[in-house]
Amino acid sequence: MIGLQILNGLVYGSLLMIVASGLVLIYGLRRVVNFAHGSLFMLGAYIAYAAAQQFGFWVGLVAAVSVLAAVGFCLDRFGFRLLQDRDPLTVMLVTFGLLLVFEDVVQSVWGKQSYSLAAPESLAGTVELFGSPFPVYRLVIVAAGLAVAAALVGWLRHSRVGLFIRGASTDPVTTAMQGVNTDRLSGGVVAVGAALAGLAGVVSGPFLSLSPTMGSDILIDSFVVVVIGGLGSFAGAFVAAMILGQVQALGAVYLPDLAALLPFALMTAVLVWRPSGLSGSRT
Amino acid sequence: MIPLLNLDAVNAYYGAAHVLHDVTLSVCPGERVALVGRNGVGKTTVVNSILNLASLRGGTLKFNGVVQHGLRTYGAARAGISVVPQGRRIIPNLTIEENLLLGGAVKRPGPWNLASIYELFPILQERRNTPGTALSGGQQQMLAIGRALMANPQLLVLDEPSEGLAPVIVDQLADIFNRLANAGTALLLIEQNLSLITRVARRFYVMAKGSIIEEGALEGLDIAQLHKHIVV
Numbered sequence: 001m002i003g004l005q006i007l008n009g010l011v012y013g014s015l016l017m018i019v020a021s022g023l024v025l026i027y028g029l030r031r032v033v034n035f036a037h038g039s040l041f042m043l044g045a046y047i048a049y050a051a052a053q054q055f056g057f058w059v060g061l062v063a064a065v066s067v068l069a070a071v072g073f074c075l076d077r078f079g080f081r082l083l084q085d086r087d088p089l090t091v092m093l094v095t096f097g098l099l100l101v102f103e104d105v106v107q108s109v110w111g112k113q114s115y116s117l118a119a120p121e122s123l124a125g126t127v128e129l130f131g132s133p134f135p136v137y138r139l140v141i142v143a144a145g146l147a148v149a150a151a152l153v154g155w156l157r158h159s160r161v162g163l164f165i166r167g168a169s170t171d172p173v174t175t176a177m178q179g180v181n182t183d184r185l186s187g188g189v190v191a192v193g194a195a196l197a198g199l200a201g202v203v204s205g206p207f208l209s210l211s212p213t214m215g216s217d218i219l220i221d222s223f224v225v226v227v228i229g230g231l232g233s234f235a236g237a238f239v240a241a242m243i244l245g246q247v248q249a250l251g252a253v254y255l256p257d258l259a260a261l262l263p264f265a266l267m268t269a270v271l272v273w274r275p276s277g278l279s280g281s282r283t
Numbered sequence: 284m285i286p287l288l289n290l291d292a293v294n295a296y297y298g299a300a301h302v303l304h305d306v307t308l309s310v311c312p313g314e315r316v317a318l319v320g321r322n323g324v325g326k327t328t329v330v331n332s333i334l335n336l337a338s339l340r341g342g343t344l345k346f347n348g349v350v351q352h353g354l355r356t357y358g359a360a361r362a363g364i365s366v367v368p369q370g371r372r373i374i375p376n377l378t379i380e381e382n383l384l385l386g387g388a389v390k391r392p393g394p395w396n397l398a399s400i401y402e403l404f405p406i407l408q409e410r411r412n413t414p415g416t417a418l419s420g421g422q423q424q425m426l427a428i429g430r431a432l433m434a435n436p437q438l439l440v441l442d443e444p445s446e447g448l449a450p451v452i453v454d455q456l457a458d459i460f461n462r463l464a465n466a467g468t469a470l471l472l473i474e475q476n477l478s479l480i481t482r483v484a485r486r487f488y489v490m491a492k493g494s495i496i497e498e499g500a501l502e503g504l505d506i507a508q509l510h511k512h513i514v515v
Binding site for chain 1: 334336355356359360361365366368372374375376377381384388389410423430434513
């Protein structure tokens with residue numbers, strides 16, 4: 001029983017990892033705390049749902065990720081880039097406004113009821129784990145999370161663009177001085193961040209249910225992850241996502257009355273212990 | 284000869300603060316020019332105007348004879364003007380080698396690459412996998428110079444390179460700047476260290492209160508005349 005709960009924690013942790021890594025990317029380049037990130041996650045799930053009705057899960061996945069990448073690029077080009085000299089609080093309020101807009105758009109198109117996105121047939125079975133059946137699809141979510149983490153780390157550590165992104169996340173002005181087009185770089189990075197949110201939304205579809213509040217729910221957990229991990233740190237976010245996944249999964253079973261409080265209790269404890277988060281050296 | 288860098292009656296602002304007043308200055312290919320003046324007279328603002336970190340209102344700025352409209356911070360490096368900024372601005376989360384590779388973001392052809400930079404500054408190769416900020420001040424200055432050279436610039440703008448460095452390190456810098464200049468790289472040296480200026484530069488501008496108040500050749504100049512513009 002506890003084995004299964006830990007597995008479920010891993011599944012939710014993997015989703016959080018994908019969502020939070022997008023938040024970290026966007027924060028790094030634009031210093032924007034993107035409240036709209038949860039609604040990008042939701043939008044991804046609904047777009048995939050709509051496309052999957054006609055063409056199946058995989059087309060839905062590709063459609064959602066592509067549309068979200070385009071949304072992310074526009075968000076940077078016509079949002080963050082124009083607002084880059086403004087007070088961060090102003091930009092944060094703009095992203096909060098976008099969250100409300102996206103939620104309303106989704107509600108007016110799909111209504112308030114919840115939907116469920118079917119897992120692709122090839123992954124719909126179950127395997128026997130710890131003496132009970134466990135959906136194969138959930139293991140795929142974990143694999144997807146690990147793949148995203150490995151791909152991101154590889155990209156940031158070993159590619160030219162990754163070097164520019166790491167430079168620009170610490171010191172955008174000096175990086176631009178070297179001739180790096182930081183505007184185009186940010187456009188690309190926000191597109192990738194949004195696409196990751198969309199990807200997480202699609203992948204979560206068969207695991208969580210689709211509703212207009214799904215964005216806010218995961219956004220809050222993702223913020224907790226980013227704060228615990230240390231703003232701007234991928235390694236910290238990965239570890240924090242896994243911890244929070246476990247806290248959510250085990251808390252729901254063993255401390256159901258306190259389950260909603262646990263993430264915040266954890267966050268408070270970490271912040272008291274290390275005010276800039278687990279791996280936070282940057283501010 | 285078309286100047287690599289030309290400011291003509293430039294007025295620059297930070298927000299509402301008017302910092303540069305009708306600054307006219309130019310550096311031609313291969314020239315060694317010093318920009319001299321006390322703290323706070325606007326020397327760094329000249330650099331910031333080139334990098335679009337101060338806003339230009341009035342006057343023209345040209346790179347290689349081309350008027351710069353809608354300038355971006357990344358424009359100068361692409362036009363062959365690399366800046367070694369005041370305070371060096373080594374990126375702390377990147378290793379020495381990564382800081383250098385970042386400088387090579389602009390793929391201009393030329394003699395400078397990792398190998399030739401390491402030949403010029405062997406200490407950087409020895410410690411290439413350590414964070415750039417683990418170096419001493421003088422070594423960090425060398426890293427900042429190496430990073431700027433990676434772009435194979437025609438003009439190197441050096442903003443107070445001797446700041447905070449021991450005299451023996453300043454001597455090394457003078458040698459390096461002369462080697463670069465002899466190899467044909469133009470230099471705009473923003474400095475208060477007269478010994479470095481007289482060893483490297485051939486021409487000078489003096490700034491006070493955001494304006495150029497004097498200019499000329501260094502050769503045959505009574506150094507006391509420059510001295511009074513630097514020492515309070």
